[in-house]
Amino acid sequence: MPVTLKELAARAGVHPSTISRVVNRDPGLRIAPETRARIEALIAETRYRPNGIARSLKLRQTFVVAVIIPDVTNPLFAGIFRGVEDVALTRGYNVILCNTDNLHEREASHLESLHARRVDGVILASATLADPSVARLRQLRIPFVLVNRYSDTRHAFVGSDDVAGGRLATAHLLSLGHRRIAHLAGSQKVSTSLLRRRGYLEALEQAGVEPDPALIVDGGFTEDLGARAMERLLALSRPPTAVFAVNDMAAAGAQDVLVRRGLRIPKDVSIVGYNDVPLVSRLHPPLTTVRVPPVRFGQASAEILFEQLETGTASSRRVVFQPELVIRASTGPPG
Amino acid sequence: MPVTLKELAARAGVHPSTISRVVNRDPGLRIAPETRARIEALIAETRYRPNGIARSLKLRQTFVVAVIIPDVTNPLFAGIFRGVEDVALTRGYNVILCNTDNLHEREASHLESLHARRVDGVILASATLADPSVARLRQLRIPFVLVNRYSDTRHAFVGSDDVAGGRLATAHLLSLGHRRIAHLAGSQKVSTSLLRRRGYLEALEQAGVEPDPALIVDGGFTEDLGARAMERLLALSRPPTAVFAVNDMAAAGAQDVLVRRGLRIPKDVSIVGYNDVPLVSRLHPPLTTVRVPPVRFGQASAEILFEQLETGTASSRRVVFQPELVIRASTGPPG
DNA sequence: CACCGTAACACAAACGTTTGTGCACGGCCC
C-alpha cells in the first residue's frame, strides 16, 4: 500500500493541498523555501507517486489512449502501435492495445470497455467501411483517429494512398509486358482493399487492357487465404501471368502454391505484394512489394489525436503518405 | 459527459446506492420488482456504464494489467501479447502494452508509470538476468510473472526449456555430421541466450566435440546483428560448416550474407534458427528452427497472474514448455 | 395492543486527488 498525500501531509505537518501543489509545481504557489525543501525531501524519501486513479477521477483525464487493430501479429499493425506508443510516451500517456481479429463484435465490446475506463482517445486501425464502431465513438464523444483504413471520409485519418499503391503495383507489371494480371483482393468491406483494387483497375484501364472479372478473386489477408485464391486462379483455363496481392501475407501464400506446383517465379508468374513486412525481402524469390511506413502512420495518428485532446475539438484532418514500389526478384517479363 | 449514478438516481427517484446495487447485482439486495424494473429500464435507456475510474478508486482495483516486452514488432512477443489478451478479456481486464527496446531505462520508466496507474499486475517478457525492474516490482508489491526470459528462478515464470532447445538444434546438426558448428549467441544478459548456449555446449560435449571459442560469437537478436556475426565467422581461417542462431531473425541475417557470398545452404553451410516466426518457412531455403508456442506462453502467464490476483499471494510457479525441432531445408550434411 | 420481524430502501463515509477561496499574520506606510 503506497504512500498517500494525506500521510505525507501529516508527516510534514502541512495540509494535503500544499503537498499537492508542490508535486504539481503549481505556478501560483507561494511557499516558504524551507517548507518546500522539507516536503521535497519527504517526497524523495518515500518515493511518493500520486495515485493516478484519484488524479484521473478529479481531472477527468486518464492519460491513457487505446489502439484498436485487427491483429498485432501482423507487422503492419505492430508498427503502427510502435508509432503511437512513441509519441504517447513523450506526453506521459500509456496505451492499451486491443485486437479485434476483424470481428465487429469484438471491436464493439472493446469499445464499451474502453469507454467504461474513460480512455482519453482511441486510434482505430481496424475500421471497416461504414463501421458502426466509429458511429459509436462519435456518440460517446471519444476523440479518435482512423489509421490505415477508414470508414468514411469525414473523420481524422492517416494512411497511405492505396489507389496509388494499387496503380503502382499494376503499372509495374504492365510495364513488364504482362496483360493477364490477376488481383488477390482482400475483403471489400475495408477501404484499403477497395482502393487498391480501384488502383489496379485504373492502371489496367489506362493501359487499355480490359479487366477480366475472373482474374479478380476475393481472398483475404492471410497466407492461407492467399494460397487458396491462387489455386482458384491456377484452375482457370487461361491462368494469369502475374498477380498483385492485397498484402504480403497473401502474396506469400500465393507464392507458396506456385512453388509447390513447380511454377517458376517470375518466369511463369510474377507476383507483387503490399506493405513490405519483414522477411519478404528474403523470400524465394525476394518479393516485389509496395512499401508503406507503418510507424509513421502511428506517429502521425497519435499526433492528430493529441491535437484533438489539447484543443478539445474533433478534427477531420487527413494525412496520406505516398506508397513506394520496391522492386525485387518476384517480378519480371512474362516468360 | 456520460450519465452518472447520481443523475440516474435522481431520475429514478431513488438513492444512488440502490442503483449501484442493481448494476452490480448485489446478491444481498432486496428490492421491489417494479423499482428494479424501473431502474433497469433507465439503465438500458441511457446506456449507463459505471465510471471505471471512480470504481477503481473505491475498489482499489483497476482491472488493467500491463505487458512489458522488448518489441511488438517481433512476432514472438506479439504472440505472447495475444495470449495474455485472450485470457485477460475473459476476465474483463484490459491490457497496456509497453515496449522497452531492451533498454533498462525504458523498462524502469514504464514501471513507474504503471505503478502510478495502479495496474493490477504485470507480465514481463523483457527481463534480463538480475533485472533491477524485478526487484522494483517486488518492492512495489505489484503482482507479476516473468515470461520467456527470467531474471532469477525465484519468481513465477513461464517459458520453454531453452537448454533443451539449444541441445535439440545442435544435436540435429551433429547428427548430420557437422563438427565445426558455430553459435550466433544473443546477449548473455538474458536467460534465453544463456541457456540456449548452454544447450549448445552440452550437446557438443555429449558428442565429444571440443567447443571452439572462436565459433561462439555474441551477436544480437536482429537480422543486422546476425549478418555481422556471420561475416566475422566467415573471416575465420577455418569457418564453420553449420551455425545455430539464437533466433530466427539472426538466422535470416546470417543466411543473407551466405547467399550474397555465393555460398550454398545447406551444402556449404547449414543453418538453424529459433522460434519459428512467420515466413521463415518460406525463406530460401526454408529455415530449420526450434519452435516455441508464444501464444500459450501468454495464456499461461496470464493465468498465473490472475491466480495471484485472486489469492492475493505471490506465486513462484514455473511452467515450461518443451520446444520442438522443425526440420526444413536449411540443414543438411556438410558438403 | 404492544411488539417484532422483515422488506425496501436511504444515509454517509470513504477511496486519493485537485483547486478556488479564505484567513491569519507580519511588515510597511502615512
Added chain:
DNA sequence: GGGCCGTGCACAAACGTTTGTGTTACGGTG
C-alpha cells in the same frame, strides 16, 4: 496606530463509486 498588502498556508468541496449500517412502514403474532 490604523489600514493595507503580501506571504504562506489551511479549508473544504468535488470527482463517481461502493458498502456497512440505519431507518421507516407495514404486516403478522401472541
